[in-house]
Amino acid sequence: MALFFWKDFVDLIFPRNCSLCNRALFDFEPCLCTICAGTLPRANFHLRAKDNELTGKLQGMFPVQRAMAFLRFTKNGKSQTLLHLLKYKNKPELAEELGRLYGLTLSRSGFLDEWDLIVPVPLHLIKKERRGYNQSEQFALGLSRSLAIPAEELLIRTQNTPTQTRKSRLERQSNVEEVFAMKKGKTVRGKRVLLVDDVLTTGATLGACSRVLWAAGAKRVDLATIAAGGH
Numbered sequence: 001m002a003l004f005f006w007k008d009f010v011d012l013i014f015p016r017n018c019s020l021c022n023r024a025l026f027d028f029e030p031c032l033c034t035i036c037a038g039t040l041p042r043a044n045f046h047l048r049a050k051d052n053e054l055t056g057k058l059q060g061m062f063p064v065q066r067a068m069a070f071l072r073f074t075k076n077g078k079s080q081t082l083l084h085l086l087k088y089k090n091k092p093e094l095a096e097e098l099g100r101l102y103g104l105t106l107s108r109s110g111f112l113d114e115w116d117l118i119v120p121v122p123l124h125l126i127k128k129e130r131r132g133y134n135q136s137e138q139f140a141l142g143l144s145r146s147l148a149i150p151a152e153e154l155l156i157r158t159q160n161t162p163t164q165t166r167k168s169r170l171e172r173q174s175n176v177e178e179v180f181a182m183k184k185g186k187t188v189r190g191k192r193v194l195l196v197d198d199v200l201t202t203g204a205t206l207g208a209c210s211r212v213l214w215a216a217g218a219k220r221v222d223l224a225t226i227a228a229g230g231h
């Protein structure tokens with residue numbers, strides 16, 4: 001009982017508000033109010049995971065079988081607001097909540113025994129230090145909770161290689177962005193991996209990470225992001 005009153009007291013002093021509409025939250029609402037959570041611009045790509053515009057677009061670049069996104073990205077829409085909050089407003093719990101919600105949707109659609117492991121796209125260490133967290137990792141944690149599949153950071157961003165100094169500055173920059181490797185001593189041999197990121201724009205990062213996972217023996221690599229499309 002004492003704990004119950006203590007929580008009411010804390011809520012009174014530090015009221016929690018919906019990240020999108022700012023309305024005061026009930027105890028059972030983690031980050032978003034029920035109305036905002038219920039009216040998110042869901043992309044529903046998972047309903048046709050092998051045959052949707054996202055998978056089609058990426059298959060031109062690398063041999064992915066299934067690409068999905070929780071939300072449809074629209075400029076000035078709710079999904080853009082959410083991505084902005086995750087990047088600049090210190091909201092690790094919001095990224096985790098979006099993962100939890102998407103995981104629930106996926107499990108209700110029959111995606112219960114589809115993957116052995118959830119792997120987030122790593123963030124540059126400097127960026128992670130500045131932001132305090134990697135939103136893709138938080139999203140992976142939420143998915144992990146509701147799908148009951150382990151999430152593990154298996155990838156790292158690596159340094160530029162010396163041979164790249166001969167390339168033009170633009171080429172070098174795009175290469176720097178996309179150099180990934182497996183962490184030492186880690187393997188995904190024979191595993192079905194769900195690779196996750198915050199937003200899918202060009203697909204270059206997800207392609208580069210998929211190649212590393214395939215080279216490390218992954219049986220399958222499927223993709224899921226918080227938002228994609230609409231640009």
Ligand SMILES: [Zn+2]
Binds near residue numbers: 019020022023032036
């Ligand atoms: Zn709200």
